[in-house]
Amino acid sequence: MxxxxxxxxxxxxxxxxxxxxxxxxxxxxxxxxxxxxxxxxxxxxxxxxxxxxxxxxxxxxxxxxxxxxxxxxxxSPDVAQVLEALMGLAAGQGQLRTRPGPKDPELRQARVCYNHLAGDRGTQMYDSLVTRGFLRAEGEALGLTEAGAAFVEAFGIDHAALARGRSALCRPCLDWSERRSHLAGSLGRAMLQRIGEIGWARRIEGTRIVRFSPQGLRDFDATFPSTSVQIAPQVRPD
The missing domain is CATH 1.10.10.10 (Winged helix-like DNA-binding domain superfamily/Winged helix DNA-binding domain)
Structure with a gap:
């Protein structure tokens, strides 16, 4: 055609x-x-x-x-989504870079995908939100439930302000290393920003790596468990 x-x-x-x-x-x-x-x-x-x-x-x-x-x-975020999907396709076809090194495991665990969290921790957060009924599919889109909005507010994010924005609130993005979805959209961006604000993790200068502290990793696992049991956010005071 x-x-x-x-x-x-x-x-x-x-x-x-x-x-x-x-x-x-x-x-x-x-x-x-x-x-x-x-x-x-x-x-x-x-x-x-x-x-x-x-x-x-x-x-x-x-x-x-x-x-x-x-x-x-x-x-735009749309360009980032296409690139991340292409990375996943290339990885699945064995088209990998030939310079593996110490950074590779860290990139796979947690990294920035344009403006949101990707890697193992990104898919863990996404799966936890879906399993616990905080996110649900709405046709081909992704929506935040009422319980999800309450969770987001408890986590320290102004859900109402995000909902008023022009960007999509929730959007799945195919993770190149995990081959599963992580959370994009304005909520994905806000989640990554909040994780940094409360000191769980920090960006490594000059890379896409997001490095969690030992305590931050424990708090992250407690807040985003891969389970159907709903657990209140474990957020330390600012």
Missing amino acids: KDGPDIARIAALIGDPARANILTALMSGRALTATELAAEAGVTPQTASSHLARLRDGGLIAEAKQGRHKYLRLA
């Missing part, structure tokens, strides 16, 4: 190795400079500039200016 969206154009943009490395670097959710992205892609600044222009024209990245500096970021 010749009608419908042109997926070949988007696939060609993502399919170039240098551009794929640039997009993967932006999965951290942070805006980076062209120089930083050239280093991530392993190309010269001039070559990176050409790749960035193509990604920008294709709607996959956006530019932000701060003073005299320009920063690049992913254009």
Whole structure:
């Protein structure tokens, strides 16, 4: 068929190795400079500039200016969701990077997927919320139940403010390492932010790793158990 969206154009943009490395670097959710992205892609600044222009024209990245500096970021959460799904597909087909190292186990345990929690801890949180009836499927979408809204409020998140926002509140995102869903949307973003605020975990600079403290991991497991038993959030005072 010749009608419908042109997926070949988007696939060609993502399919170039240098551009794929640039997009993967932006999965951290942070805006980076062209120089930083050239280093991530392993190309010269001039070559990176050409790749960035193509990604920008294709709607996959956006530019932000701060003073005299320009920063690049992913254009939208939809782009991040597609990239994470492609990572899962590549992993399932055995298309893995050839430079494994100490960071790999940490990335699989907990990492940032654009602006929400992914990895083993991300899928654990998602499964716990679904099993306990806090999240439920609404057609092809994902919704927060009344009990879920109360849980979110008890966890220290303003559910009403999130619900008024323009972004989708809850959205499943296929996790590339777990091959199961983790929680995206404005609630997924707020959950990750709250986990940092209460000191359970912190972002590791220059990586996508989210590193939990021993106590934070215990609190996380108590708050998001993989069980049907409903347990009150274990949140320490701010």
